Amino acid sequence: MELTADETKSEDMKSDETGDISENLPAETTDKPTSPISQNICKRCSVRVIYNHDSTIQIKENFEKQCKQSGNSPDSFNLLSDDTSTLTSELRSRPENTCYLCAGILQDSTILSLLDRCKELLSEYECVGSVGVTCSNVDLLNVRSYLCGVGRINLQIKTVFKWLMAAEVARFLGVPQVVNNASKADDQDLMVNIEIRIDNDEFMWMCRPPVNWDVYNYSQGKFKSARLEDALSRSKHEEIEKYKKLPGGAIQFSVAIAANTTYVGGRYTKNARDMSQTPWLKQDGILISGNVEDILCKPLQKAFKADEARMHSAGREDIDVRMLGSGRPYYVQLTNVRKFPTQAMLDELQVEINLNSPKVKCYKLTPVTKSQTELVKLGQEEKQKEYRCIIKTEDRVTDEMIQKLNSVENLDLVQKTPIRVLHRRSPLTRTKRIIKINARALTREEVEVACKHDVDLVESLNNRLVVAEVVSEAGTYIKEFVHGDFNRTVPNVGTILGTRCDMLQLDVVNLSMLWPPEKVELKENVCQET
Amino acid sequence: MLTLEDLRDINVQQGKLLDRYYNVRHVADAGKVEGNDQTVAQHHNGLCVIMIHPSHPICSKTVQNVDFKISVNCDRSEIVLSGKKKRGAQFVNPNSKLCNVTCTDGTSYILYCGVRGKLLEVNDNLKSSPQLIAQRCDSDGYIAIIQPKKEEEKTVLKDLLTEEDFIRHRQIRASNKHELDDIMESDSKRLCQS
Numbered sequence: 001m002e003l004t005a006d007e008t009k010s011e012d013m014k015s016d017e018t019g020d021i022s023e024n025l026p027a028e029t030t031d032k033p034t035s036p037i038s039q040n041i042c043k044r045c046s047v048r049v050i051y052n053h054d055s056t057i058q059i060k061e062n063f064e065k066q067c068k069q070s071g072n073s074p075d076s077f078n079l080l081s082d083d084t085s086t087l088t089s090e091l092r093s094r095p096e097n098t099c100y101l102c103a104g105i106l107q108d109s110t111i112l113s114l115l116d117r118c119k120e121l122l123s124e125y126e127c128v129g130s131v132g133v134t135c136s137n138v139d140l141l142n143v144r145s146y147l148c149g150v151g152r153i154n155l156q157i158k159t160v161f162k163w164l165m166a167a168e169v170a171r172f173l174g175v176p177q178v179v180n181n182a183s184k185a186d187d188q189d190l191m192v193n194i195e196i197r198i199d200n201d202e203f204m205w206m207c208r209p210p211v212n213w214d215v216y217n218y219s220q221g222k223f224k225s226a227r228l229e230d231a232l233s234r235s236k237h238e239e240i241e242k243y244k245k246l247p248g249g250a251i252q253f254s255v256a257i258a259a260n261t262t263y264v265g266g267r268y269t270k271n272a273r274d275m276s277q278t279p280w281l282k283q284d285g286i287l288i289s290g291n292v293e294d295i296l297c298k299p300l301q302k303a304f305k306a307d308e309a310r311m312h313s314a315g316r317e318d319i320d321v322r323m324l325g326s327g328r329p330y331y332v333q334l335t336n337v338r339k340f341p342t343q344a345m346l347d348e349l350q351v352e353i354n355l356n357s358p359k360v361k362c363y364k365l366t367p368v369t370k371s372q373t374e375l376v377k378l379g380q381e382e383k384q385k386e387y388r389c390i391i392k393t394e395d396r397v398t399d400e401m402i403q404k405l406n407s408v409e410n411l412d413l414v415q416k417t418p419i420r421v422l423h424r425r426s427p428l429t430r431t432k433r434i435i436k437i438n439a440r441a442l443t444r445e446e447v448e449v450a451c452k453h454d455v456d457l458v459e460s461l462n463n464r465l466v467v468a469e470v471v472s473e474a475g476t477y478i479k480e481f482v483h484g485d486f487n488r489t490v491p492n493v494g495t496i497l498g499t500r501c502d503m504l505q506l507d508v509v510n511l512s513m514l515w516p517p518e519k520v521e522l523k524e525n526v527c528q529e530t
Numbered sequence: 531m532l533t534l535e536d537l538r539d540i541n542v543q544q545g546k547l548l549d550r551y552y553n554v555r556h557v558a559d560a561g562k563v564e565g566n567d568q569t570v571a572q573h574h575n576g577l578c579v580i581m582i583h584p585s586h587p588i589c590s591k592t593v594q595n596v597d598f599k600i601s602v603n604c605d606r607s608e609i610v611l612s613g614k615k616k617r618g619a620q621f622v623n624p625n626s627k628l629c630n631v632t633c634t635d636g637t638s639y640i641l642y643c644g645v646r647g648k649l650l651e652v653n654d655n656l657k658s659s660p661q662l663i664a665q666r667c668d669s670d671g672y673i674a675i676i677q678p679k680k681e682e683e684k685t686v687l688k689d690l691l692t693e694e695d696f697i698r699h700r701q702i703r704a705s706n707k708h709e710l711d712d713i714m715e716s717d718s719k720r721l722c723q724s
Contacts, residue, residue, distance in 0.1 A: 273539070390540050392544075426612070427611050427651065446537055449538060450538070450540040469531075486670055486672050487655060
């Protein structure tokens with residue numbers, strides 16, 4: 001029963017083949033075993049076959065050279081080189097024999113029409129810095145080389161196709177070409193993703209028993225290319241020949257452009273005690289107006305026409321804590337930008353942001369790569385932070401008490417997750433280190449200023465206000481180190497001084513971390529000079 | 531380093547830690563034991579810290595022992611939690627027993643949870659230095675931390691007494707006691723007379 005079903009299907013296929021699909025295989029291939037020479041082979045495929053055992057052909061430049069040497073065929077490598085600009089329209093209209101091996105994929109007419117589609121899609125984007133091309137699997141076509149007796153061709157259709165497309169797309173955008181697709185797709189601004197769909201129903205049918213190549217995952221409708229290579233190399237020529245039909249009916253291309261997520265790095269300072277880092281809901285559900293994230297992200301999102309902008313920073317500070325010194329490292333993640341950030345644009349934006357926001361300032365805005373952004377997250381855990389806090393003590397402090405604070409050096413704290421964050425973090429006991437404390441009691445004059453010269457207050461608070469500069473390991477909850485969090489952080493300033501303490505003010509004074517990374521090009525220049 | 535601006539910026543009259551970050555409510559006569567007053571301080575993030583009220587009789591006594599083993603099978607200090615979601619926590623109700631405090635004068639008080647939720651932590655320091663509960667009842671002497679259900683966060687405090695309610699309650703309690711004393715006094719007088 002199965003067999004007859006197959007036969008009828010084969011009949012169907014045959015009648016299909018006579019249809020008007022231009023990129024179908026030449027009819028004669030269904031009849032006889034054929035040698036490559038008797039087929040229409042395009043220039044590029046013939047180079048692929050001729051230099052099959054030459055490993056240097058895997059390098060784009062060598063391939064290009066060989067293609068050029070193969071004469072003045074229109075399938076020259078640089079399609080749009082100066083002297084062929086007039087040729088292109090002619091090329092497109094010229095009826096071209098479809099290549100047997102690549103089913104036309106590597107031929108100029110295909111490439112040019114695809115390029116037109118790409119150009120149309122690419123026109124939406126501005127300031128593209130780099131571009132990459134990806135292409136779906138076309139391994140199914142490899143069956144053809146086995147059928148005509150060439151066997152495995154080491155230089156894949158896909159590889160050559162990507163060379164061709166990448167070169168042309170890069171030329172159109174005026175950006176440097178990515179060499180041999182070696183660099184990561186993530187590092188390119190734009191990706192041109194080309195999906196090549198090969199109508200492979202007949203091949204699916206062909207691979208069923210008795211040959212049973214097991215190259216299909218029928219449940220998923222997916223083709224297992226590795227299995228095919230394997231099966232083909234194991235099968236005898238006659239065996240393959242039995243299945244006279246070739247895989248690959250109509251070939252369809254679909255082009256999609258995807259902008260990679262783009263990152264802008266920088267540092268920010270915050271000079272206000274009423275601004276949170278992210279949109280913040282007060283207890284009564286009212287949104288506090290203005291937050292660091294919006295100030296830093298919105299202008300970038302607008303300027304680069306991104307769908308979304310998100311801020312990631314090395315740690316965060318509370319709403320009532322200022323971020324001073326050289327600022328906190330952060331980066332903004334921009335999804336699907338239409339315009340790619342350049343240093344000059346970022347310099348302008350930085351000025352604009354700082355003009356419009358008195359409380360939050362940003363510095364050193366610069367484009368960064370995805371891999372560089374990991375530094376920010378790493379730094380969050382590794383770096384040292386310097387805080388300055390104003391502490392109010394319950395009892396008056398003496399010089400000896402201050403001395404005790406100042407003698408602290410590399411003090412390990414046992415810190416239970418503070419109640420302040422316990423609702424969203426795991427209950428753990430962490431060991432954190434206070435590296436150094438530099439403290440002194442405020443002078444009477446200073447207390448007077450702090451108390452706005454209220455005599456009673458000054459009297460009550462004199463010698464009860466301490467300013468302490470604390471250097472700590474990143475991740476130390478400094479507020480809790482001061483007030484003790486119900487003795488859940490030990491030791492704390494209270495236990496060191498021997499009196500209850502409360503924090504009146506906290507500033508992050510410095511955050512030691514190299515960010516954003518220095519430009520690599522600069523380093524190279526230095527090397528060349530020296 | 532410290533500028534005048536910074537100094538002026540200091541809010542020297544900032545309230546106590548408990549008032550700044552917590553909403554404080556009270557439970558009067560927990561377990562219907564007169565004077566067994568407890569305090570529940572809910573942090574702005576929803577977590578509730580359970581303490582005894584400073585007016586609690588314990589505060590003027592010497593505490594011998596704080597025992598979290600409230601029954602043969604249940605020890606409140608046996609806390610095994612994992613992850614952000616605090617899986618494995620004991621779930622407690624307002625009138626679930628939390629611990630038993632024994633004083634050197636032989637009196638003992640059962641303290642209750644006061645709110646519904648997951649018991650995240652009991653104060654382990656109380657085991658080694660039980661006196662903390664009396665001396666530092668509103669800070670280091672806290673008893674436990676309870677996390678209400680997300681949807682109940684806003685409502686767990688509503689049945690508890692505010693500071694004013696609590697003062698009023700104490701006044702009523704005191705006057706009732708006086709009345710009661712008066713009645714008993716007059717009764718005894720009457721008895722004597724008869």
